[in-house]
Amino acid sequence: xxxxxxxxILRQAFKSLWxxxxxxxxxxxxxxxxxxxxxxxxIIVLNVNNIALATKESFDEIAVYISDDVEEAQIEQLGKSxxxxxxxxxxxxxxKEYALERLKEDWGADAWMLESLRKNxxxxxxxxxxTDVQYSDYVKSKIETFDGVEQAQYYKDAVNSLxxxxxxxxxxxxxxxxxxxxxxVFIISNTIKITVLNxxxxxxxxxxxxxxxxxxRGPLLIEGLILGLIGSIVAIVIIFFSYNYLIKxxxxxxxxxxxxxxxxxxxxxxxxxxxxxxxxxxxxxIGILGSLISLKKFLSV
Amino acid sequence: xIEFNNVTKVxxxxxxxxxxxxxxxEKGEFLFIVGKSGAGKSTLxxxxxxxxNPTEGIITYNNQNITKIRKRNIAEYRRNIGFIFxxxxxxxxxTVYENVAFAxxxxxxxxxxxxxxxxxVLSMVGLSDKAKYYPDELSGGEQQRVAIARAVINKPETIxxxxxxxxLDQETSKEIMKILTEIxxxxxxxxxxxxxxxxxxxxxxxxxxxxxxxIIRDMKTGGYSNDNKKA
Numbered sequence: 004x005x006x007x008x009x010x011x012i013l014r015q016a017f018k019s020l021w022x023x024x025x026x027x028x029x030x031x032x033x034x035x036x037x038x039x040x041x042x043x044x045x046i047i048v049l050n051v052n053n054i055a056l057a058t059k060e061s062f063d064e065i066a067v068y069i070s071d072d073v074e075e076a077q078i079e080q081l082g083k084s085x086x087x088x089x090x091x092x093x094x095x096x097x098x099k100e101y102a103l104e105r106l107k108e109d110w111g112a113d114a115w116m117l118e119s120l121r122k123n124x125x126x127x128x129x130x131x132x133x134t135d136v137q138y139s140d141y142v143k144s145k146i147e148t149f150d151g152v153e154q155a156q157y158y159k160d161a162v163n164s165l166x167x168x169x170x171x172x173x174x175x176x177x178x179x180x181x182x183x184x185x186x187x188v189f190i191i192s193n194t195i196k197i198t199v200l201n202x203x204x205x206x207x208x209x210x211x212x213x214x215x216x217x218x219x220r221g222p223l224l225i226e227g228l229i230l231g232l233i234g235s236i237v238a239i240v241i242i243f244f245s246y247n248y249l250i251k252x253x254x255x256x257x258x259x260x261x262x263x264x265x266x267x268x269x270x271x272x273x274x275x276x277x278x279x280x281x282x283x284x285x286x287x288x289i290g291i292l293g294s295l296i297s298l299k300k301f302l303s304v
Numbered sequence: 305x306i307e308f309n310n311v312t313k314v315x316x317x318x319x320x321x322x323x324x325x326x327x328x329x330e331k332g333e334f335l336f337i338v339g340k341s342g343a344g345k346s347t348l349x350x351x352x353x354x355x356x357n358p359t360e361g362i363i364t365y366n367n368q369n370i371t372k373i374r375k376r377n378i379a380e381y382r383r384n385i386g387f388i389f390x391x392x393x394x395x396x397x398x399t400v401y402e403n404v405a406f407a408x409x410x411x412x413x414x415x416x417x418x419x420x421x422x423x424x425v426l427s428m429v430g431l432s433d434k435a436k437y438y439p440d441e442l443s444g445g446e447q448q449r450v451a452i453a454r455a456v457i458n459k460p461e462t463i464x465x466x467x468x469x470x471x472l473d474q475e476t477s478k479e480i481m482k483i484l485t486e487i488x489x490x491x492x493x494x495x496x497x498x499x500x501x502x503x504x505x506x507x508x509x510x511x512x513x514x515x516x517x518x519i520i521r522d523m524k525t526g527g528y529s530n531d532n533k534k535a
Contacts, residue, residue: 011409022397205395211353212458213382214410 012221019202020226026201027230030293034234034286035241037187041180041285042242042278046269048176053269055169063136065143065157068126071099073151078127081149085131088145090138097128126153136166187289196297199223224294231290235282242278247271305331305461305493306352311361313347321347322517325361329495331461334488336504337497338528339514345497348514349466352495353385354378383411386455386492388465392447394439400426400450401435407454425453429483445476452483456492463487465496469503477503501528 020027067085069078078096085094102125107114131146133139139157146155199206209219250268308327314320322344329335337345350356351363357371364370365384373381394403401422408418426432429449439447448468455463465484469477481503488494498504504511505527513521513529 015409204393208393208395209410210379211382211387212407212410212454213379213385215379216376218379218410 008217008221012218012225015218015222016225016229019222020229023201026197027226029197030230030290031234031237034187034231034289035237037183038235038238038282038286039241041183041187042238042282044176044179044183045278045281046242046246046274048172048180049269049274051172051176052169055165055172063133063139065131065133065139065146065155067129067131067146067155068153069129070151070153071126073127077151081151082129084149085129085146088142090134090142091131092134093132095130095132097130099123099125099127102126102128131155184285187285196293199294199297220298223298224291227290227292227294228287229290231286231288231293232283234290235286238286239279239282243271243275305329305366307362307364308351309362309364311351311358311363313351313356314359320517322351322514325519327512327519327522329493332488332491332493334485334494334507334509335496336507336509336511337495337514338499338504338511342516343514344517345514346466347517349464349495349497352464353387354381383458384461386458386460386463388448388451388455388463388468390467390470392439392444392451394447394450394454396439398438399435400431400437400439400442403439403450404453404457407457411458421457422453425457428456428486429453443476444472445479448472448476448480449483452480452487456487460492462493462495465494465498467498468496469498469500474502481507504528 069081073081082094082096085091100123103117103123106125107117110117131142133142143155143157146152206219250271253268306327306329308325311322311325311327312320313322325348337348339345347356351358354370354373362369362371365381368381370381395406398406404422404425405418408421423432423435426435429452431446431449431453434442434446439450442450448471452468455465463484468484469480472480477500484494484496485507508525508527511521511523511526511528512519
């Protein structure tokens with residue numbers, strides 16, 4: 004392709020974009036609308052996943068209480084044994100004294116109540132960190148076989164339902180996104196089809212005049228590309244500002260739970276890059292695809 | 305220049321539109337194609353434009369067999385021909401000037417050339433003062449003159465006009481004919497399909513009459529029908 008031809012095609016594309024600006028606005032509108040819905044679903048999936056992950060992290064440990072009659076050397080030996088079990092990432096020891104200190108800190112002003120205790124009722128504890136929650140049952144059963152282990156505890160039900168929820172959201176979100184993508188290709192190829200249909204006479208005329216297919220197709224493809232590009236940029240800007248606003252709004256909320264949730268939310272800066280890449284790809288892709296699909300019908304004269 | 309050799313076109317619905325057409329058109333000729341609706345005029349034009357291919361026979365243009373042109377070379381072939389439609393087919397969102405320039409932009413893209421050529425052609429069809437008008441601000445005759453300007457802007461060897469005066473009154477038709485004759489005098493062949501009895505009788509050019517897909521008359525100079533020749 005010569006520079007001359009490219010120059011022509013670009014100029015022609017912009018000219019005809021301007022001439023058909025109302026139809027163009029409609030196309031941009033549908034690209035933007037679809038991408039915004041897509042963006043919000045994406046954000047919901049990301050956030051649920053993020054919250055699930057964050058919560059899961061605080062659940063993927065097992066508290067192992069050691070009997071008071073176990074010697075120090077044996078305690079050390081137990082820790083080493085725990086470490087060798089499959090699925091264990093790390094082991095941390097917490098003396099009963101330390102546990103009491105922490106309890107006092109937690110109780111704050113009420114800590115004087117603990118002063119009256121003659122004996123520390125809290126056990127020595129191993130906090131066993133798992134590589135993944137799925138190992139919890141297995142690790143727990145292993146740990147309980149050791150001598151000197153009083154009890155191994157973890158939040159089984161909470162962990163299990165969490166796994167279920169995050170799995171469901173991931174799968175459901177992926178499903179919705181795929182369906183939405185299909186719908187959007189359909190909508191946009193139809194919008195562009197209307198644009199092309201509106202210009203059927205123009206295209207026919209070009210072919211009678213003796214314009215090569217490149218001259219006919221080129222500007223329309225570029226037009227589709229530009230419409231998709233503008234549509235995705237608008238969607239990115241809208242998503243960016245409204246999501247940013249939402250986070251700030253939640254963080255400044257009066258209810259503590261809501262404020263806490265804002266802390267778990269994925270930051271705008273974290274998703275912006277991915278969002279831009281995904282949206283531009285989809286927007287431009289749909290634009291070109293739509294043009295191609297609808298053009299195929301009209302290059303027949 | 306153009307030669308039809310035993311050309312037959314049968315459409316998919318088994319309707320035979322033209323049958324055994326043998327026709328030779330020379331450079332710079334002025335030719336009327338007459339006949340009732342369905343006689344095969346449109347099919348003949350479509351064959352010439354390489355919009356359709358004949359079922360049988362060969363059509364040559366400057367000794368090139370156009371039935372064998374590859375799809376992607378059709379555009380280049382069509383640049384030899386300027387086409388004028390009965391319904392003008394101007395682009396409504398473009399001004400008169402832009403409509404004519406549009407045809408040039410498709411083929412070559414030198415802006416300087418366009419700025420020089422378009423006013424010349426517009427003055428030839430007498431529309432210099434309406435360059436900035438839009439098609440819906442023009443009369444039918446004026447619109448057809450724009451269409452003629454658009455057809456000749458790329459200096460084609462041949463002009464094909466399909467009922468160019470079909471939507472116009474007698475007075476306006478005469479203006480259009482004057483312009484077409486002028487173009488013909490400059491060396492461009494004009495092939496015109498028409499119903500217009502008066503025009504054909506007045507101009508006494510070569511006439512080809514079609515009836516049910518067959519050429520029933522081909523006269524060097526003739527009228528609308530055989531009877532009129534005597535008159």
